[in-house]
Amino acid sequence: MAVDMVVEAFCRAFQCGARVMWEERTIRGPAGALAGLREEPEATRAVMRRAQMFRSEFLKGGRELPGFKMPGVIPHHGCCHSCGEPQADGGRCATCVIAVYVALDLMPPRISGE
Numbered sequence: 001m002a003v004d005m006v007v008e009a010f011c012r013a014f015q016c017g018a019r020v021m022w023e024e025r026t027i028r029g030p031a032g033a034l035a036g037l038r039e040e041p042e043a044t045r046a047v048m049r050r051a052q053m054f055r056s057e058f059l060k061g062g063r064e065l066p067g068f069k070m071p072g073v074i075p076h077h078g079c080c081h082s083c084g085e086p087q088a089d090g091g092r093c094a095t096c097v098i099a100v101y102v103a104l105d106l107m108p109p110r111i112s113g114e
Contacts (some may be wrong), residue, residue: 006047010102043046068096
């Protein structure tokens with residue numbers, strides 16, 4: 001998965017006005033803004049699949065902030081807290097970080113060094 005390219009593509013798309021249409025399960029925006037997401041369909045689907053799960057967790061409400069975890073994931077040292085994939089420095093992998101921002105309808109940050 002080309003994570004760096006997808007992170008940049010999501011950042012660029014949202015900066016150019018693209019938005020997730022949750023009811024339609026699609027991203028709408030200027031064609032040029034969406035081109036980068038179309039170049040990496042597998043990675044884009046991975047971000048969106050996680051974003052949909054994280055958004056569902058967030059919309060359940062309650063008094064506590066959600067953990068933004070994929071179902072069945074038990075966080076442990078050296079793995080992403082959200083998806084469980086190996087992550088050398090702990091925390092969340094770039095794919096899950098972007099997915100959290102997308103899930104909350106926030107502008108994704110640029111993540112360097114991933």
